[in-house]
Amino acid sequence: MPRTSFTRPRARRPLTVLLATVALLLGVGVVPAAAEPNEGGTKQLREQLEAAAKGHIEAKAKLDNSKRRQAALTAELKAVEGQLVELNAQVGEVAAQSYRLGRLTPTALLLKSASPDALVQRAGELDVMAQRDSKRLRSLAKAKATAAQAKTAIDGEVREQQKQLAALAKKKRDAERALATVSSGSSSGFSGGSRSASPAPRNSDGSWPSESCSVDDPTTDGCITPRTLHALKQAQAAGYKRYVKCFRTGGDGEHPKGRACDFSAATSTFKDETATGGDKAYGDSLANYYKNNASRLGVLYVIWYRQIWMPNTGWRAYSGSGSPAADHTNHVHLSMY
Known part of the structure; x- marks a missing residue:
């Protein structure tokens, strides 16, 4: 349910610390910080991409x-x-x-x-x-x-x-x-993800309603927008049920606004390694699912495996700093309008 304020109990923090301590004592490696996903690129690049994608979506709605x-x-x-x-x-x-x-x-x-x-x-x-x-x-x-x-x-x-x-x-x-600094041109994209999602609610004129970070994020202790939650649930209903995190504090991208999710290619967490085999196929299919359903869900852009999809450019090459997290080879990043 939407709400005007957002507070969370911290009861799970001691348990998290305890589990991390036990993991270290048992010699089980925790996920390194480098494995945690990010949107990639500079703040200026993210702002330019957001403005370009939003402008395209708004103009397309007016045209239609x-x-x-x-x-x-x-x-x-x-x-x-x-x-x-x-x-x-x-x-x-x-x-x-x-x-x-x-x-x-x-x-x-x-x-x-x-x-x-x-x-x-x-x-x-x-x-x-x-x-x-x-x-x-x-x-x-x-x-x-x-x-x-x-x-x-x-x-x-x-x-x-x-x-x-x-x-x-x-x-x-x-x-x-904006992409010229991080892209070497168009790319072929990915296969799979042909299932159609149920459309998210639109205004009577076809535009997307303005939304805030107002509903519970089921993947973290934070909040996300209703449209982001809808996109997440639609993907899960389509069979994409591996590890995912949406809200993240700090930074200047879409995550703190509740308008982004990171979907791990691995089953249970983010691995600090490039996805291969079945994990790569899972990411390919999920990235293509969101690309195919962009107009139904309100997708701003998708980043996966050194490629970015935007509604006005299609799939383009997209290079990060070389790590799996920066190159998005271990997770699919979704940004929502």
């Missing part, structure tokens, strides 16, 4: 929303144009009738009426016809105005789409410029 509005307006215009054809035919009949019979004046009405009763009847009939013809003319004028408004709105949506396409192109250039 504009396309939906354009499709609805086009359907409305088509329906109105169908009405115009029918109304124009009806108004044409009115004009033809007036031409054949001539304009009816009070004098003509009296001359054509053989008796007072016939006069009353004729006057009633003409009143009904006048009301019908007036309604047709009003309907025609309204339909023409609606069609003109729809055409203007469609033109506006086309301009909006051109604007968002330009924004997408700019954010792609920003991402490529």
Whole structure:
């Protein structure tokens, strides 16, 4: 459940210290600090990547929303144009009738009426016809105005789409410029992870709602955003159940914001070694799972095995400092919008 404050008991800390002490006494090696994962790169790089990926996602949502509005307006215009054809035919009949019979004046009405009763009847009939013809003319004028408004709105949506396409192109250039210092170019990516995730909630216009670090992180004593929790649970439901940690204090990346998780390629913890064999295949599949479901879950970027995926660049080579943690060869890093 969301909450406004975040406090945690420290009851588990003595137990952690005790277990570490027992491990040392028994000669069992604890995970070295170098094995702990990190987002990699400098603070400036992370900020640039976040801005580029966020800008792409926001522009894409606006573009998709504009396309939906354009499709609805086009359907409305088509329906109105169908009405115009029918109304124009009806108004044409009115004009033809007036031409054949001539304009009816009070004098003509009296001359054509053989008796007072016939006069009353004729006057009633003409009143009904006048009301019908007036309604047709009003309907025609309204339909023409609606069609003109729809055409203007469609033109506006086309301009909006051109604007968002330009924004997408700019954010792609920003991402490529930021990655230039740590990337040697595009890469082939990974296989697996074909299962579809259940979509996370969006706003009515297709954008992602703003979220804070407000729900319990099931992997640590910290907090994460509801969307990050959804992404974590979806992966676990898809079978990715190995060791994972999300919230982390300190630093300037996504972890302290509750918008990132690190998924170990190994089963029970983070190993200070490059994943191979089944561990490598597990990481490949998980990284591709989040790439395939990025638009459903709100994925900002994924880093795995010296590669990074962003929505505006695809998979790109991504080198760290050479350690398994920095190169992300022992864990998959997920950052969320």
